[in-house]
Amino acid sequence: MAQLTVDIGGRPGLDCRGFCSYCYFKHAREVPPFGCRYCLPFTKGCEYCTRSVQERYAGFKDLKEVAGDILANLQLLSGDLTRITISGGGDPSCYPEFTDLIELLASLEAPIHIGYTSGKGFDDPDIAEFLITSGLSEISFTVFAADPEIRRKYMHDPTPEVSLEILKRLAGTIDVYAALVILPGINDGDILKDTIRWLENAGVKGVILMRFANETNQGLILGNAPIIEGQRMQSVEEFASLVRLTKSLTTMRISGTPLCDPDLGSPFAIQHEPDILDKLPKIHKHAAVITGTVAAPFIQEILSKRGSGADVIAVNKEIADLITIDDLKALDLSLLPGTVILPGRAFVHLAEAEDVFSADGKIRTVLRGPEMLTADGETSMGMTRDDLLSLEMAGFSALIILINQYGEA
Numbered sequence: 001m002a003q004l005t006v007d008i009g010g011r012p013g014l015d016c017r018g019f020c021s022y023c024y025f026k027h028a029r030e031v032p033p034f035g036c037r038y039c040l041p042f043t044k045g046c047e048y049c050t051r052s053v054q055e056r057y058a059g060f061k062d063l064k065e066v067a068g069d070i071l072a073n074l075q076l077l078s079g080d081l082t083r084i085t086i087s088g089g090g091d092p093s094c095y096p097e098f099t100d101l102i103e104l105l106a107s108l109e110a111p112i113h114i115g116y117t118s119g120k121g122f123d124d125p126d127i128a129e130f131l132i133t134s135g136l137s138e139i140s141f142t143v144f145a146a147d148p149e150i151r152r153k154y155m156h157d158p159t160p161e162v163s164l165e166i167l168k169r170l171a172g173t174i175d176v177y178a179a180l181v182i183l184p185g186i187n188d189g190d191i192l193k194d195t196i197r198w199l200e201n202a203g204v205k206g207v208i209l210m211r212f213a214n215e216t217n218q219g220l221i222l223g224n225a226p227i228i229e230g231q232r233m234q235s236v237e238e239f240a241s242l243v244r245l246t247k248s249l250t251t252m253r254i255s256g257t258p259l260c261d262p263d264l265g266s267p268f269a270i271q272h273e274p275d276i277l278d279k280l281p282k283i284h285k286h287a288a289v290i291t292g293t294v295a296a297p298f299i300q301e302i303l304s305k306r307g308s309g310a311d312v313i314a315v316n317k318e319i320a321d322l323i324t325i326d327d328l329k330a331l332d333l334s335l336l337p338g339t340v341i342l343p344g345r346a347f348v349h350l351a352e353a354e355d356v357f358s359a360d361g362k363i364r365t366v367l368r369g370p371e372m373l374t375a376d377g378e379t380s381m382g383m384t385r386d387d388l389l390s391l392e393m394a395g396f397s398a399l400i401i402l403i404n405q406y407g408e409a
Contacts, residue, residue, distance in 0.1 A: 001079055001080065001082045002077040002078060002079045002080060002081050002082060003081075003082060003083040003084070003085065004070070004073055004074065004077065004081060004083070004084045004085070004108075004110070005073075005084075005085050005087055006066060006069070006070060006084060006085065006086045006087070006101075006105065007061070007066075007069065007087055007088050008060055008061055008066055008086060008087070008088040008090065008092060008095050008101070009057040009058070009059060009060050009061040009088050009089060009090065010057055010059065010060045010088045010089045010090015010091065010094070010095070011055065011056075011057050011058075011059055011089055011090055012024075012025035012028075012055050012089055012090070013025055013026065014059070014090070015057075015059060015060055015089070015090025015091065015094055015095075016090055016091035016094050016118060016120060016121070017091070017094055017120045017121060017156065017157075017158065018156045019156070020118065020142075020144070020154065020155045020156060020181075021153075021154045021155070021156070021183075021227075021228060022154065022181045022183060022212050022227060022228065023227070024213065024220070024224075024227070025054075025055065025222070025224070026224060026227050027223075027224035027225075027227060028054065028222035028223070028224045029222060029223035029224060030054070030056070031054070031221075031222055031223055032045075033045030033046070033049050033050040034049040034053070034221070034324055034325070034347035034348070034349075035049055035325065035347060035348050035349025035350075035352055036048055036049035036053075036345075036346075036347050036348070036349070037344060037345065037368055037371070039349050041350070041351065042351060044349040044351070044352060045349075049347055053347070054222060055089035056089075057088070057089045057090070059090075060088070060090055060094075060095055060096060061088075062097075063097040063100055063101060063104075066101065067104060070104070070105075074108075081108060081110040082110060082111070083110060083111055083113060084105050084108060084110050084111065084112045084113065085112075085113045085114075085115050086101075086105075086112070086113070086114050086115060087115045087116070091116075091117055091118050091120060091121055092114055092116075092117050092121075093117045093118065093119050093120060093121030093122045094120065094121030095121070098121070099127075099130065102130070102131065102134045102136075103134065105134075105135070106134040106135045109135070110135070111135060111136075111137035111138070112131075112134070112135050112136045112137060113136075113137060113138040113139070114136065114138075114139040114140065115140055116140050116142070116179075117139065117140070117141055117142070118141075118142045118155060118157070118163075119141055119142070119157070119163035119164075119166060119167060120155065120156070120157045120158070120159075120163065122159075122162060122163055122166050123158075123159050123162055124162070125162055125165045125166055125169065127166060128165075128166045128169035128170050129169070131170065132169075132170065132173050132174060136170070136174055137174050137175060138174060138175040138176075138177070139170060139174065139175075139176055139177070140177045140178075140179060141167050141170075141176055141177070141178055141179070142155070142178075142179045142180075142181075143164075143167070143178045143179065143180055143195065143199065144180060144181060144187055145180075145187045145191055145192075145194075145195050146164060146194060146195040146198035146199065147191065147194070147195075148160035148161050148164060150186070150187060150191065151163070151164070154183070154186065154187070167202065167204075168202045168203075171199075171202040171203040171204045171205075172202070172203050175205050176202075176203070176204045176205060177204070177205055177206045177207070177208065177381065178199050178204050178206070178207045178208070179207070179208050179210060180192070180195065180207060180208070180209050180210065181210045181211075181212055182209055182210065182211060182212060182234070182239070182242065183212050183228075183231060184212075184231075184232045184233065184234055185232055188242065192242075192246065193249060196246060196249055196250050196252070197249075197250075199252065200250050200251065200252050204252060205252065205253060206252055206253030206254065206255070206381055207246075207250075207252055207253070207254055207255075208254075208255050208256065208257065208377050208378055208381055209239075209242065209243050209246060209254070209255070209256040209257075209377070210256070210257050210377075211234060211236070211239040211256070211257065211258060212227075212228075212231070212233070212234075213227075214226045214227055214228060214231055214233055215233075217293075217316050217317055217318060218233075218318050218319075219317070219318060219319045219322040221322055221324055221347065236258060236259055236294055236318065237259075239256060239258075239259060240256065240259035240260045242256075243255070243256035243259065243260055243262065243377075244260070244262050247262040247263070253381065255377035255378075255380055255381050256377045257376045257377035257378050258294050258318065258319060258376060258377075259294065259377075260377070261375075261377050261380045261381075263385075264380050264383065264384075264385050264388050265385070266374055266375055266376075266377075266380050266388050267295070267298065267374035267375065267376065267380075268295075268298035268299070268302065268373070268374045268392065269374075269385065269388055269389060269392065270302060270374075270389055270392040270393065270396065271298060271301055271302050273389065276389060276393060277302065277305050277306070279393070280305075280306050280393070280396055280397055280400060281306065281397060281400045281401060281404065282306055282307050282400075283303065283306045283307030283308070283309040283310055283400055283403055283404065284307065284309065284404050285309050285339075285403055285404050285406075285407030285408060285409055286309040286310075286311075286337050286339070286403075286407050286408045286409075287309065287310060287311070287337060287339035287340065287341055287402075287403045287406065287407035287408070288310075288311045288312075288313050288335070288336050288337055288339070288340045288341065289303070289310050289311065289312045289313070289341050289369070289399070289403075290313055290314075290315060290320075290323070290328070290331075290340060290341065290342050290343065290346075291312060291313070291314055291315075291320045291323075291343055292314060292315065292317050292318050292319050292320035292321075292322075292323060292343075293314045293315075293316070293317070293318050294318045294319065294320075295314075295320050295373070295374075296312050296313075296314035298374075299312050299373065300312035302396060303396075303399075303400070306400060309403060309407060310400075310403060311335070311337065313331065313335060313336075315327035315328065315330065315331060316330060320343035320345070320346065321343060321345040321346065321347075322346075322347065323342070323343060323346040323347065323348060324346075324347045324348060325347075325348050325349070325352055325353065325356065328342075328348065328353055328356050328357070329356055333357065333359065333360045333362070334360070336357060336364060337364075337407075337408055338362070338363075338364050338365060338407075338408045339364065339365045339367070339403075339406050339407045339408055340353075340357055340364055340365070340366050340367070341366075341367045341368075341369045341399065341402055341403070342366065342367070342368050342369060343368075343369060344368050344369050344370050344371035344372070345371055345372075346368075350366055350367075350368060353366045354366045365406055367402055367406055369398070369399050369402060370394075370395040370396075370398040370399055370402075371395075372391060372395050373392060373395040373396060373399065374388070374391070374392050374395070375388055375391060
């Protein structure tokens with residue numbers, strides 16, 4: 001089995017017919033390199049944490065360039081091609097050579113997946129039939145609301161009726177997953193209920209609800225907070241309750257990010273599986289585990305069942321993957337033992353973290369932990385409970401092994 005990712009480039013807000021009101025990249029500024037897991041040991045900054053995280057593309061790639069990339073990547077694949085995914089910084093529906101691209105990919109005779117689209121670039125409903133006959137098998141479609149006028153106002157979609165008609169036609173034949181960024185007071189309440197009902201009647205397979213982030217501690221790390229001045233926010237707990245309520249209204253698959261997935265019991269479903277927890281290694285040494293405020297209580301509860309050597313410490317950032325060096329600078333060093341483990345995907349350069357954590361004169365060992373300890377709603381949407389538990393078992397086992405290998409006795 002082999003999968004091909006087709007990157008078409010594009011710039012958020014520029015190559016998507018304008019920013020949606022709630023877009024994460026709205027007001028984004030150019031920021032210095034964060035540092036990350038891909039950086040070289042003595043060099044802070046790489047392509048990923050300098051350009052990719054900011055989606056700093058020059059614009060859409062020319063089809064000839066995309067075709068060249070496809071050919072080069074195909075030569076590196078082994079096995080039969082089983083899936084083609086279109087991605088990029090811009091919206092595929094706005095790609096100037098979209099139909100030519102789809103025809104090119106159709107010639108490869110593998111199922112096509114569009115990883116994200118708002119549909120704002122589609123102005124002809126018949127594009128749905130073209131996509132189906134060309135081999136599109138799955139699409140993730142940002143909806144916001146099934147009410148065209150609400151969609152027009154907040155997504156700045158010039159043809160919302162067309163976009164929704166295309167979604168409806170696609171959902172009748174292929175796998176369509178809808179995404180709804182929730183703005184309290186705008187598209188929740190009765191509007192959300194109407195949207196869920198409309199999506200279910202259309203044949204949509206699943207819906208992911210996404211909590212709107214408006215503050216730095218919620219993950220706006222590009223100097224772009226707030227996105228919407230004065231917008232009412234939901235706490236993580238309020239949002240999780242909304243996800244569960246929405247699930248009670250429909251037979252569709254419903255998940256949420258940052259919390260929760262009612263069908264799988266995630267994140268951290270392993271906490272409810274004592275037989276699986278008993279198979280995790282015992283903790284024999286002492287280390288601090290740095291994480292975000294959402295994950296911290298779950299991780300502490302799970303690790304405490306395997307021993308008392310892990311101090312789980314939350315920084316003032318909700319999502320662990322979006323922790324930066326500034327979050328670490330705010331920690332009280334007196335709370336840290338000699339070994340500190342950072343989230344695997346945190347935007348931190350290890351050498352810089354070592355300097356920060358040694359500012360009090362105590363030299364500390366700083367490690368990068370597993371990339372994933374659980375799955376958020378975007379990832380879990382395509383998983384079974386067994387898949388999720390296997391992922392969590394592997395992640396926590398790797399974390400405990402790090403503690404035992406490098407922690408203080």
